[in-house]
Amino acid sequence: MSxxxxxxxxxxxxxxxxxxxxxxGILLERAALRNxxxxxxxxxxxxxxLSEIERRYVDPISRDSLxxxxxxxxxxxxxxxSVYIPASEFAATNEPLAGTFDGIxxxxxxxxxxxxxxxxxxxxxxxxxxIVAGDRIITVNDSLIAxxxxxxxxxxxxxxxxxxxxxRLGILREPAEELLPITVTRGAxxxxxxxxxxxxxxxxEIGYVRFGRFAATTYNEVMxxxxxxxxxxxxxxxxxxxxxxxxxxxxxxxxxxxxxAQGRKIVYTxxxxxxxxxxxxxGRGRFQDVELAVVxxxxxxxxxxxxxxxxxxxxxxxxxxxxxxxxxxxxxQIAYPGGDGSAMRLTVARYYTPVGRSIQKxxxxxxxxxxxxxxxxxxxxxxxxxxxxxRLPDSLRFTTPGGKTVYGGGGIMPDVFVPADTTGLTPYFxxxxxxxxxxxxAQRTTDRYRKEINAIxxxxxxxxxxxxKNLFYDFVAYADREGVHPTETExxxxxxxxxxxxxxxxxxxTSLDETAFYYYIFPxxxxxxxxxxxxxxxxxxxxxx
Numbered sequence: 296m297s298x299x300x301x302x303x304x305x306x307x308x309x310x311x312x313x314x315x316x317x318x319x320g321i322l323l324e325r326a327a328l329r330n331x332x333x334x335x336x337x338x339x340x341x342x343x344x345l346s347e348i349e350r351r352y353v354d355p356i357s358r359d360s361l362x363x364x365x366x367x368x369x370x371x372x373x374x375x376x377s378v379y380i381p382a383s384e385f386a387a388t389n390e391p392l393a394g395t396f397d398g399i400x401x402x403x404x405x406x407x408x409x410x411x412x413x414x415x416x417x418x419x420x421x422x423x424x425x426i427v428a429g430d431r432i433i434t435v436n437d438s439l440i441a442x443x444x445x446x447x448x449x450x451x452x453x454x455x456x457x458x459x460x461x462x463r464l465g466i467l468r469e470p471a472e473e474l475l476p477i478t479v480t481r482g483a484x485x486x487x488x489x490x491x492x493x494x495x496x497x498x499x500e501i502g503y504v505r506f507g508r509f510a511a512t513t514y515n516e517v518m519x520x521x522x523x524x525x526x527x528x529x530x531x532x533x534x535x536x537x538x539x540x541x542x543x544x545x546x547x548x549x550x551x552x553x554x555x556a557q558g559r560k561i562v563y564t565x566x567x568x569x570x571x572x573x574x575x576x577x578g579r580g581r582f583q584d585v586e587l588a589v590v591x592x593x594x595x596x597x598x599x600x601x602x603x604x605x606x607x608x609x610x611x612x613x614x615x616x617x618x619x620x621x622x623x624x625x626x627x628q629i630a631y632p633g634g635d636g637s638a639m640r641l642t643v644a645r646y647y648t649p650v651g652r653s654i655q656k657x658x659x660x661x662x663x664x665x666x667x668x669x670x671x672x673x674x675x676x677x678x679x680x681x682x683x684x685x686r687l688p689d690s691l692r693f694t695t696p697g698g699k700t701v702y703g704g705g706g707i708m709p710d711v712f713v714p715a716d717t718t719g720l721t722p723y724f725x726x727x728x729x730x731x732x733x734x735x736x737a738q739r740t741t742d743r744y745r746k747e748i749n750a751i752x753x754x755x756x757x758x759x760x761x762x763x764k765n766l767f768y769d770f771v772a773y774a775d776r777e778g779v780h781p782t783e784t785e786x787x788x789x790x791x792x793x794x795x796x797x798x799x800x801x802x803x804x805t806s807l808d809e810t811a812f813y814y815y816i817f818p819x820x821x822x823x824x825x826x827x828x829x830x831x832x833x834x835x836x837x838x839x840x
Contacts, residue, residue, distance in 0.1 A: 341365070341369075345358050345361050345362070345365070346358075348361060349361065359635075363381065366379050366639065367379040370639060370641070371661060371663070372660060372661040373641075373642065373660060373661070374624060374642050374658060374660065375658055375663045375666040375667070376622065376624050376626055376640070376642055377626065377639070377640065377641050377642045378639065378640050379637070379638075379639050380628075380637060380638045380639065380640060381637050382635050382636030382637045385636050385637065385638060389628075390486065391486065391508060391510065391542075392486075392508065392509075392510045392511060392542050392543060393486055393510070393511060394485065394486060394510070394511040394512050395483040395484060395485050395486060396455070396483075396484055396486060397455060397456060397457055397458040397481050397482065397483060397484065398420075398454060398455040398456075398481055398482075398484045399419070399420050399421045399426075399454050399455075399462065399479045399481055399482075399484075400415065400416035400419025400420045400421045400422065400482065400484045401414065401415050401416065401419075401421045401426065401454075402414040402415075402416075402808075403432070404738070405447055405450070408441065408442055408443070408444055408445075409431050409432075409433070409441040409442065410431060410432040410440060410441065410450060411429070411430075411431050411738065412426065412427075412428055412429065412430045412431070412432070413428060413738075413741075413803065413804045414428055414803075414804060414805075414806070414808055415427060415428055416484060416485075417806065419482065419484060420479050420480055420481055420482040420484075421479055423480075424477050424478065424479045424480070425477060426464075426466065426477060426479070427468075427749060428745070428748075428749055428804060429468070429469075429741070429742060429745045429749070430466045430467070430468050431466070431467040431468075431469075432454075432464055432465070432466060433465045433466070433467050433474055434463075434464065434465030434474065435450075435453045435454065435462060435463070435464060435465075436453070436462060436463050437463065437465075438453070440453070441467075455481070456481050457481065458481050458482050458483055459480065459481065459482075460480070460481050461478050461479065461480050461481070462478070462479055462481065463476065463477075463478050464476070464477050464478070464479060469742070485512070486510060486511075486512070487512075487516065488506045488507055488508045488509070488510045488512065488513040488516055488542075489504070489505075489506045489513070489516040489517060489520055490505045490506055490507050490809040490810070490813065491503065491504070491505040491535075491809050491810040491812070491813035491814070492504045492505075492520035492521075492523070492524060492810060493524075493754060493810055493813075493814050494524065494527055494528070494529060495533070495817065495827060496814070496817060496818060497818075498827050498830075498831065499527075499528055499529075500528065500529060500530050500531055501529060501530075501531045501532070501533060501827060501830055501831075502521065502524030502525070502527075502529030502531070502532050502533070503532075503533045503535065503813075503817065503823075504517060504520050504521060504524070504532065504533065504534055504535065505534075505535035505536075505537075505809075505813055506535075506536075506539065507538060507539055508539060508540065508541070508542045509539070509541055509542030509543050509544075509546040509547055509550075509597075509598035509599070510542050510543065510546070511543065511546075513542070513543075513546045513550070514546045514549040514550055517550055518553065518581070521553075521581075521582060522581075525582075525585075529585075530585060530586065531585060531586040531587070531588075531830045532582065532585050532586070532587050532588070533588050533589075533590060533823065533826055533827075533830070534587070534588070534589045534590065534602070535590045535823070536589060536590060536591050536595045536599040536602065536603065537590055537591060537592040537594065537595060537616060537822075538592065538594045538595065539594075539595050539596070539598075539599040540594065540595075540596045540597065540599070540620075541596045541597025541598035541599055541600075541622065542597070542598050543598065544562075544564075544598060544601070544625060544646070546598060547562075547597075547598035547599075547601040547602050548561050548562065548574050548601070550602055551576070551601065551602050551605040551606065552576050552577060552579075552580050553580040553581055553582045553583075554580055554582050554583060554585070554587055554606065554611060554612070555576035555580060555583065555605065555606075555609055555611060556576060556578065556580075556583060557576055557577060557578025558575055558576065558578070559575065559576045559605075559609050559611075559649070560573060560574070560575050560576075560605075560608075560609075560649035561574045561575060561576060561601070561605045561649065562574050562601050562604070562605060562646050562647065562648065562649070563646070563647050564625050564644040564645065564646045564647070565644055565645060565647070566625070566642075566643050566644030566645060568643065569625075569643050569644040586612070586830055586833070587606060587611060587612030587613070588612055588613040588614075588615055588826045588829060588830055588834075589602060589603045589606050589607075589612060589613070589614050589615070590614075590615050590616045590822060590823065590826055591603050591614060591615075591616045591617070591619045591707060591709060592616050592617045592619070592822075593617055593618060593619065593620060593670055593673060593679070593706075594620060595616075595619040595620060595707075596619065596620035596621075596622040597620075597622045599619065600619050600620070600621075600622065600623070600654055600706065600707050601646060601648075603619065603707045604648035604649070604652065604654060604707055605648065605649060607648075607695070607699075607701060607707065607710065608648045608649035608650045608652070608693075608695050608701065609649055609695070609696070610695050610696060610697035610699060613710050613711060613826075613829055613830070613834050614707060614708075614709045614710045614711070615709055615710065615711045615713060615822060615825060615826045615829065616709045616711075616712075616713055616822055617678075617679060617709065617712065617713065617714075617715070618673075618678065618685060618705070618706045618707065618708050618709070619654070619706035619707040620656075620670075620706055621654055621655060621656030621669075621704075621705045621706035622654075622655065622656075623645055623646055623647070623653045623654045623655030624642045624644075624645055624646075624655055625642065625643060625644040625645065625646050626640045626641060626642050626643065627640070627641055627643045628640050628641075629641055648701075648703075650693045650694070650695055650701065651693060651703075652691075652693050652701065652702070652703030652704075653703050653704065654703055654704070654705065654706055654707055655704075656669060656704065656705040656706060657704075657705075679714060679715040680714040680715060681714065682712035685708070687702040687704060687705065687708075688704070691703045691704040691705075711825060711826075711829060711834075713821060713822040713825050716820070716821040716822065718788075718792070718819075718821065719788055719789045719791060719792035719793075719819070720789075720792075721781075721784075721785040721788050721789045722785060723779065723780075723781040723782070723785035723786065723789055724785070724789040724792065724793065726779045727774060727779055727793070730777060730779060732770075732773070732774050732777055732779060733770070733793060733796045733797060733800065734800055736770050736773050736774075736797065737796075737797055737800030737801045737804075738800075738804075739773075740766065740797070740801055741801050741804045744760075747760060748760070748801070748804060748805055749805075751805040751806065751807070752805075752806060752807075753807070754807065754810070754811065754814055757798075757802050757805065757807065757811055757814075761798055766794070766797050766798075767790060767793060767794050767797070770793065770797060771786065791818075791819055792819050795815045795816050795818065795819045796815075796816070798811075798815040799811065799812035799813070799814075799815040799816050800812065802814065802815060
C-alpha cells in the first residue's frame with residue numbers, strides 16, 4: 296500500500312510540476328510580450344525588433360550579429376561623416392591618425408609586380424637588420440610574393456604584425472642572383488604627417504611646410520620643422536594644406552594657437568547635446584611674428600579648414616588657392632561598451648570659425664553619394680578655373696575685424712584664387728603619365744646610381760648629384776623606345792614639368808623622402824609661385840602691428 300501511495304504522490308508531483316512549468320512559461324511569455332510592448336510604447340522599436348527576431352526567427356540568430364547589420368545602416372542614415380567601425384577594421388581605420396604602428400619600417404612600390412624597397416626608415420627594424428633601399432623582397436616566410444600579381448594590401452598584411460614578432464624575408468640585391476635571407480624583428484614605426492619642410496628655392500626668407508593629416512604627432516612635427524626653418528633664416532611661412540583631409544581637432548587648435556595673439560578666437564563648437572565650447576589663443580604662440588600664408592584646395596577639409604578659418608577670420612595672414620571642401624562637423628569616436636573592439640564615429644557638434652561661420656556644405660541625411668559628388672559639380676561649373684563661377688548667398692556673408700568679407704555655408708573661400716594649373720600638360724605628357732613612364736624611368740635611374748643616392752643626406756647633396764647629369768634627353772630616348780614620341784613643341788612645353796618630376800621621384804628614393812619630391816616640384820607649382828609673390832609683396836604681413 297505504501298508503494299502505491301508513493302507512486303500516486305510522485306505522479307501528482309509530476310503533474311503539478313508540469314502545470315506549474317506551463318503556468319510559469321505563460322507568465323514568462325506574457326512578461327516578454329509586456330517587455331516588447333513596453334519597448335514599443337517607449338518608442339524603442341529597434342530593441343523590440345531585435346528581440347522579436349532573435350526570439351522568433353526560423354533559424355538561430357544572435358542579437359549581436361543582427362546589431363552588426365543594423366548599426367551601420369542606422370549611421371548611414373545620418374550625416375555623411377557618422378560611421379560604424381567594426382572590430383576587424385578598427386586598427387586600419389585609426390592607424391593613419393595614431394602615433395605609431397607595428398611593422399618592419401620600409402617604404403616600397405610594386406612597379407613590376409615585385410616589392411622594391413624605395414626607402415628604409417632610419418633606426419627602424421629593417422635598417423637594424425641590414426636591409427637597404429633598392430632591395431627587392433621575393434619571399435615572405437618562404438611564400439613567394441614576386442611575380443604572382445599579389446595585391447599590395449595583402450603584401451602589407453604579411454609584412455606587418457605585432458612588435459617583437461619576426462618575419463623571414465628572401466631579399467634579391469642586385470647584381471647577386473641568389474636570395475639573401477634576412478630575418479626582421481617587427482617594431483614600432485612612427486606615423487609621420489609632415490611631408491615636406493624646406494626654404495623656398497630662390498626665396499630663402501620663406502619657409503615651406505606641407506603636412507597631409509592632423510594626426511596625434513602633427514603639432515610636434517610641424518613645430519620642429521618651423522623651428523628649424525626659423526634657425527635657417529625663414530621670416531615668412533607657407534603652410535600647404537592642399538589635400539589635407541583633417542584629423543584631430545586638438546592638433547588644429549594647437550597649430551593655429553602658435554600664430555595668434557592672446558585672446559584671439561580659434562574656433563568654437565556646439566551641438567544639441569554638446570554645450571558651446573570656445574577655444575582662444577593663449578598668447579604663448581612662438582610664431583606670432585612671422586608673415587603667414589595658408590594654401591588650400593577642394594580637398595582641404597575639417598581640421599585644415601579650422602586652421603585656415605582661424606587665420607582668415609583674425610586677419611592674420613593670407614589664404615591662397617581654391618575653395619576648401621566644406622566639412623564643419625565634429626566627430627567623437629565611441630567604443631562599444633561590450634569590449635569587442637568595435638566603435639562608432641558619431642557627429643556630436645558643429646564647429647564655427649571665429650566670426651561665427653559654419654563652413655559645412657549642405658547635405659541630405661542618408662545621401663552620402665550626392666554629398667561627395669558636390670566636388671564633381673564644382674568642376675562642371677568651371678569653379679576650379681574661375682572664381683566668378685562661385686555663387687554664395689548674402690545670408691552667409693560675414694565680416695572680419697579688419698573689414699574683409701568672408702562667407703560660410705560651403706568651405707573656406709581663399710583671399711587669392713589660383714585656378715588649377717594645366718601648364719605643361721601636353722598630349723605627350725599625358726601619354727607619359729598614362730604609361731607611368733616618368734616614375735618607371737626614375738626607378739631605373741635610381742637603381743643605376745644606387746650607391747650615390749643612398750649616400751645623399753641633404754638637398755644640396757641632391758642638387759650636386761643632378762648637376763652633371765642630363766637626364767631629360769636620356770628620358771626622352773627611353774620614352775621613345777617605349778613607343779611615346781613628342782613633337783618639338785610638346786617637348787619644349789612639357790620639359791620643365793618632366794624634369795621636375797624625374798628629379799622629385801629620384802629624390803624621394805633618398806633619405807630625404809617627400810621633402811625632395813616637393814622641393815623639385817615647387818618651382819612648377821603655380822599656386823605656390825603666386826603665394827611666394829604675395830608674401831614678398833608683404834600681403835602676409837597682416838595683424839602684426
